[in-house]
Amino acid sequence: MNRGHAWLVTCLAAVALVVPASALTFTSVQSGDWGAPATWGHSGPAQPGVNVPANNDNVNIGHSLTMAPTDSYTAGDFKANFTAGGNLTVNGGYFYVGRTSFNNVPHTLTVDNGGHLRLGRAQNMAADFKLNALGGVLQWDHPFALSVATGVVDGGRLRLPATNITAGGATWTIQSGTFDAGFGVDTFASSSSFHWNGGTIANLNQPHDYFQNIVGNLGDNAARRIDINDQYHRQTAQVWNMVSPRNWQGRLVGTAGTVQFDIYSAFVNDCDSIINAANNSSLGSGVIFDIGYAGGEISDPTAFLGQDYRLLTLLSGTDYSALLASVPDAVWFDGVREWLVSFSNNVATDGSIRIASIAPMQTAIPEPLTALAVLAGLGGLGRYLRRRQ
Numbered sequence: 320m321n322r323g324h325a326w327l328v329t330c331l332a333a334v335a336l337v338v339p340a341s342a343l344t345f346t347s348v349q350s351g352d353w354g355a356p357a358t359w360g361h362s363g364p365a366q367p368g369v370n371v372p373a374n375n376d377n378v379n380i381g382h383s384l385t386m387a388p389t390d391s392y393t394a395g396d397f398k399a400n401f402t403a404g405g406n407l408t409v410n411g412g413y414f415y416v417g418r419t420s421f422n423n424v425p426h427t428l429t430v431d432n433g434g435h436l437r438l439g440r441a442q443n444m445a446a447d448f449k450l451n452a453l454g455g456v457l458q459w460d461h462p463f464a465l466s467v468a469t470g471v472v473d474g475g476r477l478r479l480p481a482t483n484i485t486a487g488g489a490t491w492t493i494q495s496g497t498f499d500a501g502f503g504v505d506t507f508a509s510s511s512s513f514h515w516n517g518g519t520i521a522n523l524n525q526p527h528d529y530f531q532n533i534v535g536n537l538g539d540n541a542a543r544r545i546d547i548n549d550q551y552h553r554q555t556a557q558v559w560n561m562v563s564p565r566n567w568q569g570r571l572v573g574t575a576g577t578v579q580f581d582i583y584s585a586f587v588n589d590c591d592s593i594i595n596a597a598n599n600s601s602l603g604s605g606v607i608f609d610i611g612y613a614g615g616e617i618s619d620p621t622a623f624l625g626q627d628y629r630l631l632t633l634l635s636g637t638d639y640s641a642l643l644a645s646v647p648d649a650v651w652f653d654g655v656r657e658w659l660v661s662f663s664n665n666v667a668t669d670g671s672i673r674i675a676s677i678a679p680m681q682t683a684i685p686e687p688l689t690a691l692a693v694l695a696g697l698g699g700l701g702r703y704l705r706r707r708q
Contacts, residue, residue, distance in 0.1 A: 517542030537573025
């Protein structure tokens, strides 16, 4: 072999080393753990040591499978295929697929124990399809009608696209955890198929009138919580407009329950707010306006003293006397220290509150919080911690 031929062979060998192997196709052969080799059979080019699906492998799921906290699977725009008998419990692991087919048969998808199930485009969903967000996050990214689903949120977070989700025979029950509206509009086609027994409805914008009337009615249920912006999507002040495209009677009523507002700085009215509530809105003293903080480090607490924040406005009226919500003291965490904050409650006068006092609860972060403070500087966790009470 001459030198030129040797060089060519060497180059081809090097290229062969970096060309990725073709994706395998895995098919479940029995119910069990995702990470157990006995769960799967596979076809494709031989890859020694590969016994369970890797990222971007194709999967056919026809049994009840459970992902453990150590399991993960990401398939970009590949298609995961659920056939008869195929169910998935993400019990602390991570499952993300860009495209999924459900073959017109019922399936159950469950997230628990801090898992994350994230699906993009889904097709061929059948009646009696079940979604359970019991812990962690169950997330749908692309807008399509979940018109056949029965969904339960009880301890987890359900994130849905901005589209009608109660068309057809769909029903949704919120027991605890968070129903994340994602600042979408036209969330519901009907109201009778949504049952809010407790938990949080978060990230509100200007929804369809059915959803408007559901969320605006806290009733006498202390387990219900409205969180206008929980910092999951956006880190600036948000407005919940209670005038829907079809119904201007968006009414805020209740004798118990909680509405969470966040303040973002010492600038006047830099806060989450509700606007255009119906003039006949009414809130009993058992309703709590929970005032959190979602801004940066507070270097000058005196700048907050006396600042007014308009939380609520009426559609056209000026009589706020039926809005008797309580505004208790709050503990704010700004990423460095905690602050005890009290408020002058002017909600029943003009829908506003004023900061009456703010004082540090401590001069330094306690030792157990040091690691969290470091993480707080990384972004999302910091925003989340700062706005909790």
